[in-house]
Amino acid sequence: MLGLYIHIPFCVSKCKYCDFNSYKLDLDEKKKYLKSLEKEMSFYKDEIKGKKIDTIFIGGGTPSILRGDEIKVLFDNIKANFKIKKNAEITMECNPGTLTLDKLKIMKDCGVNRLSIGLQAVQNYHLKYIGRIHTFEEFEKNYYQARKIGFENINIDLMYALPNQSEEDWKESLEKIVKLNPTHISAYSLILEENTELFDMYNRNEFKLLDEDTDIVMYEYTINYLRSNGYNQYEISNYAKEGYECKHNILYWKCENYVGIGASSSGFLNGTRYNNISSLPGYEKMILEGKKPIEWEEKLGIKDEIEESIFLGLRMNEGIKFKDFKDKYDFNFREKYKNEIDKLEKLNLIDINELGMRLTQKGREISNSVFVEFMD
Ligand SMILES: C[S@@+](CC[C@H](N)C(=O)[O-])C[C@H]1O[C@@H](n2cnc3c(N)ncnc32)[C@H](O)[C@@H]1O
Ligand code: SF4
Secondary structure (H helix, E strand, O other), X not given: OEEEEEEEOEXXXXXXXXXXXXXXXXXXXXXXXXXXXXXXXXXXXXXXXXOEEEEEEEEEOOHHHOOHHHHHHHHHHHHHHOEEEXXXXXXXXXXXXXXXXXXXXXXXXXXXXXXXXXXXXXXXXXXXXXXXXXXXHHHHHHHHHHHHOOXXXXXXXXXXXXXXXXXXXHHHHHXXXXXXXXXXXXXXXXXXXXOOHHHXXXXXXXXXXXXXXXXXXXXXXXXXXXXXXXXXXXXXXXXEOOOOOOHHHHHHHOOOEEXXXXXXXXXXXXXXXEEEOOOHHHHHHHHHOOOOOEEEEEEOOHHHHHXXXXXXXXXXXXXXXXXXXXXXXXXXXXXXXXXXXXHHHXXXXXXXXXXXXXXXXXXXXXXXXXXXXXXX
16 A cells, blocks of 8 residues: 655644644745645655555645645646556545635546545634634535535544533534534544644633543543444544545554655655655755755664554554554564553453454543553
8 A cells, every 4th residue: 555645834824723834825935835846756756666556645734725726736746756546545635715616626627536624613703713714604615515516525624622612512513514424524632732822822821621521521422423423433533434434544554655745744665754844945945955855764673663553553443453463573462462461451441352452442532551551
């Protein structure tokens, strides 16, 4: 399996909670950046020659901030540098407030077959408070436009544990979204990131964070409510109708190869993990010098690779299969981790059978404590 991630680091404005690598749009910067992406793709052309791409994810930032003609050129460049499988999953992240019917049509013509639309909440006062540029009604309009022109596979991003969000507000968000019948829902609990406006607001006592118990109640409600409406939780924050799990994410969690293009993107190729420079000037400079814009790279030793496979595999609800470890690394998982498994099983944090093991509901709630048991 081989994936391709391309990062578009521009947004109309910065949401108050967001610490992703994204900047307020600057037209000159965008023009330069798109040229650089083209060049960076060409650096990988020979390296992965002969392999076909299974999944593409254009993420951000706000990829739908690009003009229609820019989206078209971006895909022309992708096709000129990489061979794409016929049935590849091709996702584009989109934000209401930047989407138009024309852009959606162009995306469709370019081969995009999955949209991931960021909404976060259905109440306009929450959207405003966290700095989103759109209303729920604008989102709905875009959603129906996308459906009308034939996008069947759509994810909607939501967030809970927002400032001043009641359990009732969250239930209303879930209810309204389920009514729209998307194929996939991502529901993230708010992380208060240090370098954000929300963090400063919190320190000025402008709002209180939800306590951990309420966070867990909301999480459990989400799992149960979505399950009863036909969405299976297949990863900590991801829910899908059967057959609509995001192939690109699964590829990450299964430690498959992927090329990462763009500022701050990461990639994993032939046992080496790499991370590109985040700053746009730094990124442009390296590209202009004809070099891959890599900030650090690390050849994973077998031990690192095994730990990473456990960590990423356990994030998925189906968990890990012992046979995969036997096939890939030639050891008996149950024997090697006997003590850790016994301990976690006693604490009711994992479910295990002869084929594999997965986190229990309790394990998922404190997943990091489970992961560390397998780290050296
Ligand atoms: C890569 S981000 C960007 C997607 C897109 N630009 C948007 O805002 O709609 C994907 C999702 O991560 C979630 N997210 C971003 N910052 C977060 C935070 N601090 N805590 C929890 N979830 C967050 C949001 O749901 C967001 O839609
Ligand atoms: S639109 Fe998305 S990437 Fe941009 S600032 Fe908001 S959450 Fe971050």
